[in-house]
Amino acid sequence: MKLWTKTKRGFTLIELLVVIVIVGILASTGLVAYTGFIERAQQKNAADMCAQIATAWTRYYDEIGFWPSVLDTSSTQEMDTEMCEILGKAKLLDVNYIDSNNSGDSASGLRRNKEDDPQLKFGLLDPFGLEMFDAGDRSTQVKDHLYQFVVDTDGDGRITLPNEVGGGEITAPVAVWCWPEDIDEGKQDGEPFAKSW
Numbered sequence: 001m002k003l004w005t006k007t008k009r010g011f012t013l014i015e016l017l018v019v020i021v022i023v024g025i026l027a028s029t030g031l032v033a034y035t036g037f038i039e040r041a042q043q044k045n046a047a048d049m050c051a052q053i054a055t056a057w058t059r060y061y062d063e064i065g066f067w068p069s070v071l072d073t074s075s076t077q078e079m080d081t082e083m084c085e086i087l088g089k090a091k092l093l094d095v096n097y098i099d100s101n102n103s104g105d106s107a108s109g110l111r112r113n114k115e116d117d118p119q120l121k122f123g124l125l126d127p128f129g130l131e132m133f134d135a136g137d138r139s140t141q142v143k144d145h146l147y148q149f150v151v152d153t154d155g156d157g158r159i160t161l162p163n164e165v166g167g168g169e170i171t172a173p174v175a176v177w178c179w180p181e182d183i184d185e186g187k188q189d190g191e192p193f194a195k196s197w
Contacts, residue, residue, distance in 0.1 A: 042127040046194035049124065050176040053079060053147055054196040056093040057174040060086075061151070073153040076162050078146040080123035095119065122146060126178035126193065144183055149176040159197070166190040172197045 011019075060068075067073050068086050077083065087093035096119060114120045118133040122143050125133060129145025152159050152173045160169050164187045165177055177192035186192060 043194055046126050046178050047196065049126075049147060050178065050194050050196035052093060053087075053124070053149060053176045054172075054174040056087045057149065057151060057176075059092050060090055061155075061173060063090075063092075067151060067153075071151065073151055076148050076150055078123065078143075078148055080143075080146060081120060082123075084119060084123050095124065118142070128179075128181045128193075145178065147176055147178050149174055161197075164190060165192055165195070170197050 070082060070086070071077060084093070084095050088095050096117075115138065118125050118130060121138070122129070122133075124147050125142065126145045126147060129142050132142050132145065150159055150162065157173055158169055158171055159173075159175050161167055161175060165175075167190075175195070175197035177195040177197075180186040180191075180193040
């Protein structure tokens with residue numbers, strides 16, 4: 001008499017391939033969603049920084065009554081170390097205090113290495129500039145990713161925007177923006193990555 005025995009049965013090749021395909025589809029969908037989330041977060045952070053810079057320059061003008069002499073009010077400016085120093089000393093922007101002597105934060109007495117600190121080396125970099133700097137790029141190409149701004153030169157509350165950001169006249173004392181990772185393409189489109197105006 002033959003006894004019935006249960007034989008062990010594994011997965012077939014087809015079943016394994018189906019599972020691998022399903023897992024691949026789910027992983028790629030998650031990666032696309034994650035990438036979009038990261039870009040939206042970067043854009044929000046950049047827009048917040050644009051708004052902070054615009055508010056800081058507006059407050060500077062309101063409190064002092066004129067623009068700093070080093071500020072070229074006739075053209076686009078960059079938030080380089082000199083501009084950060086002006087707003088940092090006036091305590092109008094939440095940035096680490098910067099000065100040309102690389103002495104760091106005067107309140108805490110900290111000294112930072114200029115080569116290791118993008119804010120000391122270049123100024124306020126947008127998310128793409130910070131990524132480039134963190135990846136080891138110390139070239140002047142990083143400087144292309146500084147936040148840029150124009151101010152109301154005559155105090156009438158109106159600004160003429162440069163053509164590269166769409167041109168036209170707006171009602172604001174300060175306009176601030178930064179470019180996408182591909183700066184040239186952004187300038188051709190006239191669409192900054194983030195802006196405040």
